[in-house]
């Protein structure tokens with residue numbers, strides 16, 4: 001669960017699809033069997049979460065592997081059924097997932113998992129995938145205005161024992177209710193709003209916000225984390241957790257890891273996929289500081305735009321310690337090759353994190 005007592009929480013992110021744009025032969029290719037193996041490995045090693053990414057349409061062209069992501073609620077139901085402890089998170093495109101359908105599906109996954117479902121709320125930024133639903137994507141701030149209505153509607157559906165009306169600009173629910181009810185509190189809500197408007201939404205509504213580090217130096221990271229946390233505290237009187245996303249490459253040295261990333265991102269890179277991602281993303285996200293587009297392109301191709309964690313097991317543990325010291329509560333981890341990478345992480349990095357006190361050894365697995 002995300003509420004474990006570990007100082008630094010960890011979750012595997014995006015293995016319902018894959019994290020890298022590359023033609024490298026070791027690129028992860030999701031099958032149901034590989035999803036189950038990864039989720040169970042993370043569960044046994046005591047990680048707090050398994051978090052899906054959501055995408056409805058491939059980049060570049062029909063059939064491109066970037067469209068091969070398992071749908072996130074049905075994925076969560078399956079993963080919930082084969083795991084025991086970790087929080088299973090569905091990423092949800094709010095404008096195309098009605099709050100009634102989402103609340104009923106979430107309650108179902110909550111019942112399957114005994115309270116281990118969570119939601120990563122996204123507003124959508126890829127016009128072609130939102131266009132498939134016959135709906136214009138809408139202006140960036142309007143998408144967050146819809147999100148501001150979606151969350152209270154979801155909350156009431158989760159809790160209210162009696163049918164209720166709910167009318168706003170985007171929703172008109174008449175005598176709405178969901179059953180069966182969950183006996184648990186509302187699922188953990190996450191959001192990665194990077195723009196000012198996104199930050200407002202996250203600070204006001206969710207439990208966990210993501211930052212995308214703008215500057216890799218520890219003091220800059222700490223400043224960014226403090227700013228987000230204080231913003232939520234001062235403006236909305238809310239305590240939120242701050243997480244970030246990383247891609248991990250473990251090799252015999254930092255240089256070897258860098259060379260490996262360079263090889264899979266550049267030499268064996270998939271320019272068709274990443275060109276299309278960038279062409280769509282840059283025009284529609286407000287989260288792109290000028291001058292960092294090339295770094296962003298590299299990080300997205302390397303692993304979902306995450307912060308690089310490279311080198312030996314010791315280097316990886318040290319970087320995670322630095323991240324924790326900067327005040328980050330949890331890290332989403334991705335690998336170009338999830339299965340091999342996660343196993344190596346569990347065998348060699350987890351024991352180092354336990355030694356430094358960032359994490360406790362995983363309790364005996366309840367067989």
Ligand SMILES: Cc1cc2nc3c(=O)[nH]c(=O)nc-3n(C[C@H](O)[C@H](O)[C@H](O)COP(=O)(O)O)c2cc1C
Nearest residue numbers: 053054091122192193194195198210245285286287
């Ligand atoms: C860790 C992380 C995970 C994300 N996952 C998804 C996703 O699965 N699907 C999606 O459409 N957008 C995803 N996003 C994009 C965000 O929802 C958002 O569009 C982006 O951070 C820009 O912020 P803004 O909406 O405030 O401009 C993700 C972003 C981050 C940082």
